[in-house]
Amino acid sequence: MTVVVSKRDVGVCRQEFEIEVPASEVDAEYLRVARDYRRRARIDGFRKGKAPLDLVRQRFAGSIGEDVSERLAPKYWQRASEEDGVQAMLPPSVAPVQAAPGQPLRFTVTVDVEPEVEIGDSRSFELPQPGTEPSEAEVDELLEQVRLQRSTWVPVDRAAARGDRVRGRIHRAAMPGFVPEAAAEDEDHDGANDHRGPATHDIDLELGDERAWPELTDNLTGLSAGQKSDFERTETEDDVERQRGYEIEVDEVLERKLPDVDDDWASGLAATIETVDDLRRQLGDQVQAQKVEQAGQQRTDALLDQLRDRYPVTLPEAVVEREALQMARSYANNLARQGFDFERQQLPWEQLMEEIRPQAEKRAHASFLLDRIARDDGVEATAEDLERALEIMARARNTNRGRLRRELERDGGLEMLRVELRRDRTVQALLAANTPPEEASAPADEPAAEGED
Structure with missing residues (x-):
């Protein structure tokens, strides 16, 4: 007996199913749930677990009906999806419904399906x-x-040039509007104004280092030990650009000495x-x-x-959004491991998600096709694949494999890892089956006809 009453398309790769559970199944489940409630219920005038079943059903009718629906809906959705051959790309959405004894249970499921x-x-x-x-x-x-x-670096008695190393100090002038902390009578002063004030810091940098301000390289070049220079640079505060003055003083100029390439070295x-x-x-x-x-990465990129x-396919919007969110979270986790302070700095999430989306669409598209090929060809990740991947991840995270496995099992990450490993195996199988194109050989010179020079 079919359990699918109706099915209709409600969007791109999105379908809505109306499913019916027979009244006999509802009554049987209703009885099981009501008995569970009676065992736990405390009702005045009756010992725990001894209240009449009809009274329990009457007292907890709403809750029992909801529990019956929650138990039967997943079971019958699984049956309906197998019956209809549904290939869901995301977990389904089940509309809330309450079962009633003596009546069939009808509920609606909306699901994003494969294109x-x-x-x-x-x-x-x-x-x-x-x-x-x-x-x-x-x-x-x-x-x-x-x-x-x-x-090695050795001191030299000459003017600094690009590629040299300079040690010294940089003096920062106060910005307009700075109020010295000593003059501020606010007892709750939190130091937020301090970056506007004057300061002196040691410097030790290689001239031309792209990580340093270009103004530093420009103004330190040509200075010798004991010499000074000053410059201004534009700085932005609260979306307002201001000029700020700096003075730099050179203590020492060092030159890089490269080792000779010989057998001793x-x-x-x-x-x-x-x-x-x-x-x-x-x-x-x-x-x-x-x-x-x-070369392997180039071949993989070309294959995908x-x-x-x-x-070409059009994927459900929710699938692309999930891929973009996973990519954004991975990016944020990498920043966190590098020491990014999310409390002091805010990531522009909306801009990040917008920039990530084109790549997310490509990744989701490739993942869908690889999953289809893996299913059609019976490709699966082996237990050895999983253990090897866990070992590599555990070393990278400075933890042991058992603890990592338990963490992944708790949040569903272990199954996702299996999926990624299966996709990797599918890619390797496709690469192995696709030999590189043969180089077209140049035609051999034809022999000259008799009588020709």
């Missing part, structure tokens, strides 16, 4: 095959980075290195590993782009 798309050939994509062999220039560049990391870098040739081989291996990883182009 209709026929996944055909997913093994004929043209994927790039970037080269992964390290070049001499790439090894040279990495070697130069090692030299920079192992460099190379052998001191690691026990596995004895010569410069050994060092270059290891650096070449690092370059190659990085290029292999980048072509998959989306081949199978």
Whole structure:
């Protein structure tokens, strides 16, 4: 007997079902719930659990009816979804309803469903095959980075230039309207005005460092130890731009000294290195590993782009919003791990969500297609995949695998991790099935005809 009374489309990939539970099922569940209430109920004149069942049903009719609905609705929605072949993308929304004894229970379910798309050939994509062999220039560049990391700073008696390191002090002038704290008679002064006042700080920076104010590099360049310079820069406070004066004083100029590249220096870098040739081989291996990883990402990006182009769909709005929210939360969590103070600074959430949305649409689209392919092809993440992922995550979060597993189980994160691992396996299967396009060989020169020069 079908339990679906009616079904209709109520939006893009959104359907509304009217489902009916037979009166006999309602009565049976109503009796079970009423007996549960009698065991717990305290009614004047009766010992606990001994009140007449009819009195319990009368006294708690509303609550019993709601509980019956809450028990039967999920069960019959599951039956209806299997009966109708519903592929829900999000948990359904069940309209509140109260069951009554002796009557069928009808309730309405609204659910976002998968868009209709026929996944055909997913093994004929043209994927790039970037080269992964390290070049001499790439090894040279990495070697130069090692030299920079192992460099030392030595004082010099000359004017500072870009690339030099300067130590000294910066004096900040007071902004207009500053009231010195000593003169403020407000006992509740919280220091909010202090940033407007004068101050002196030590400086130690490399000229040209992109993290520093450009004005610092410009005004320190050309100064020697003991010399001073002053400048103004525009600062914004309460959406008002003001000019503020600064004075800088140089105590010391230092020059970077790079080590000579020879076997003695190379052998001191690691026990596995004895010569410069050994060092270059290891650096070449690092370059190659990085290029292999980048090549894999390029192939994955190309695969997903072509998959989306081949199978365009319109997803439910709620699915895209969920993806955008997950991306925003991930971004916020990364900021928190880096020490971002959410109490002192507010993230522009509306702007962030707007900027994230295009990427969220692409990710949700790709995830849907990968889930469909995984379901059609029977792809599943293995227990080994899950344990390996948990181990990596536990190390990154400085916790143990068991504790992390329990935390993920509590908030549903473990199932989401399984889903992501299944998608990863699906991507790897598609990459393995799609060999790179063969290079078209140039036609061989045809032999000249007899008699031709």
